[in-house]
Amino acid sequence: MNIYDIARMAGVSIATVSRVVNGSDKVSEKTKQRVLSVIEEAGYTPNVFAQGLGLNTMHTVGIMVPRIDDMYMAAAVSYLEQNLHRNGYECILSCSGFELERKQSHASMLLSKRIDALILVGSTYAGNGASSQQTDYIRAAAREVPVFVINGLVEGENVYASISDDRKATFAVTKSLIERGRKRILFLTDSQSYSAQQKMRGYEQALTEAGYPVLGELKLRVARSRIHYVRDLLLEYKALQYDSVVATEDTLAAGALKYALAKGMQVPGDISIVGYNNSVVAVAAEPELTSVDGRLEELCNNTCEHLLKVLKGEKDAVPAVDVVSAMLVKRCTTDF
């Protein structure tokens, strides 16, 4: 299927097809609709078709992150930008925050810049799973350009996800803590995102398999992942007893570690602590934090590879969901 086929099937010249996919207003509404419906019947979105022709491409990719002053997001943007730049694409960055309305308006803004594809970094874009309405704007965007979600599962035509197996990794690490005799494991998070929920499920599953109860009091969600904030909060919760912590972020784990040190506890003797993301914070901490590495670089490189294939029209070669296994980096805050 090429521009000649589309022109023939729509009964117009190839110049007219080109004008339609380039959004020219020199084509009557009727002709435009006819061409677009032929393109869509052929299984393309107008943008993807135009890119396949080398028309209408700005060689620009939109990247949306909730916030860039987060080491995980910043690292993701860095990997993506370098890879895409090497492949001749530039990046427009947009920081949308965590609210649905702002996500929608930022996505619209990026689409108005005539991007070739949209990458959403972080599981916040997958909503909390409660309602598919929270991700309708992603499927709407995907009618214009292919959309790639990193570490969030969103279903839809022209939507591709690369995710880290957070559930499995958190299950494994919780199970290791149980095997080392830990009985009261605090699950510490600052999020209700898809990824945070997967981690919580892995935690619960390990408890259940071991015959331990899943206690609401041991699942603690805090408002901010700042180290001192977490430390002070844990110091305040005097009645809460736990012998280990599984955190969904290294900064949360670092806060738990500061709490343990402030209480004069031995780590990992009195309390084991596991972080997530294997960031510089895990290494800066003392003792250094055991942490789950979600292999972000691989997620980002896979996403770029998929994106380039889809833009070349090879969408059949790209999985809708690509899963990368997370990896435990053992350091000094656990005894396994």
Add this chain to the structure above:
Amino acid sequence: MNIYDIARMAGVSIATVSRVVNGSDKVSEKTKQRVLSVIEEAGYTPNVFAQGLGLNTMHTVGIMVPRIDDMYMAAAVSYLEQNLHRNGYECILSCSGFELERKQSHASMLLSKRIDALILVGSTYAGNGASSQQTDYIRAAAREVPVFVINGLVEGENVYASISDDRKATFAVTKSLIERGRKRILFLTDSQSYSAQQKMRGYEQALTEAGYPVLGELKLRVARSRIHYVRDLLLEYKALQYDSVVATEDTLAAGALKYALAKGMQVPGDISIVGYNNSVVAVAAEPELTSVDGRLEELCNNTCEHLLKVLKGEKDAVPAVDVVSAMLVKRCTTDF
């Protein structure tokens, strides 16, 4: 001075002026040059003039950073993006690395996207001061759009700098160490940038004022600012003696701290350590790092304020160089 004045002075219609500033090719080269020279005689660059007219603006700002997976750069982009988005501007991000050639090509790419202004984050863009050739591409860019440099001093028409007083801050912190009896102060850096040089000058000045020699062996430049890399390097340099460390980055200081802990030294008793940037690494470390805060948020907000003024044609209200005072955040690795 408005579009009518320019049209009258150039002897053309306002439509022609509009075409010229919009870069239309439907104007003869001769007419184009005449219009541009009138605009320039009136003291505008074509882009700034066009923006003043509300023509030709994409409401897009180009932001160039050497790398985004650096907490300082990521925080800067975050502050800039939020501020500019609030003011109706979107950001195109480009990660140029540290080589002159790549900086030049990334700047060209951003200019080709018809940005309204260019922001360069980090003192790498100011070169190392050895030759003004290293910053010629900035002055070239400034002939097209106003250029704003954060934490680097570059001179040129239509170039504006917001810098943190790194020399003064490093002078003050080195002086404090000397007053507390430190005699061999290691200066630890990973850069030869403008900012790193300013810090080194402050360090040297404090030594000289106290009558101490400036020793080459105590000025150590390392290839990478990774914590374990720095620790291991310092452990290898067995012959090097020092009783304190002034680092140009928190990760370098965190590396020095890991070295001290590995050697069983008391901090700050046996060795005092000062970091820079007041990042999450300073808080994650144990004991927590004393660190200089370059007040990046203020630098970024000032830059956005200046940028908006210049784009409104109020360039006379904007200083060519804006200096923000750095601030020492005292924590647990120093005894002052």
